[in-house]
Amino acid sequence: MAKYGILIDTDFCTGCHTCEVACQQEHDYPVGLNGIKVTEYEYKLANGKVKIDCIPFLTDLCDLCMGRQADGERPSCVKHCQTACMYFGLTSDLAIEAASRPRAVLYTHTPK
Numbered sequence: 001m002a003k004y005g006i007l008i009d010t011d012f013c014t015g016c017h018t019c020e021v022a023c024q025q026e027h028d029y030p031v032g033l034n035g036i037k038v039t040e041y042e043y044k045l046a047n048g049k050v051k052i053d054c055i056p057f058l059t060d061l062c063d064l065c066m067g068r069q070a071d072g073e074r075p076s077c078v079k080h081c082q083t084a085c086m087y088f089g090l091t092s093d094l095a096i097e098a099a100s101r102p103r104a105v106l107y108t109h110t111p112k
């Protein structure tokens with residue numbers, strides 16, 4: 001199992017895309033490349049109301065901000081998330097945290 005990971009509580013993700021911008025600026029990625037991508041899924045509930053789910057996912061370009069970790073800093077996306085719904089840490093700790101959240105995703109990412 002990967003030692004470190006990122007937990008995202010999607011219940012609080014607004015789809016603001018700030019995490020994408022933070023990643024691009026941190027790594028100087030050109031337009032179109034990113035370590036994180038936010039997708040949106042829009043659908044109608046039984047009561048007729050429209051709901052939009054926002055789900056960020058890590059791409060293969062994510063290196064978990066190894067350079068920042070070496071300086072004792074959190075990953076850029078985690079630091080700049082506008083709703084503070086992203087958490088970085090030991091996979092084992094994050095798995096426990098995820099269990100108490102109804103709609104969280106845990107990325108146990110191993111940088112290539």
Ligand code: SF4
Pocket residue numbers: 022023024026035036058061062063064065075076077078
């Ligand atoms: S952890 Fe770093 S490299 Fe990975 S998505 Fe976040 S900002 Fe990008």
Ligand code: SF4
Pocket residue numbers: 008012013014015016017018019020038054056080081082083084085086
């Ligand atoms: S910065 Fe946070 S709230 Fe905004 S899209 Fe990314 S994960 Fe969601």
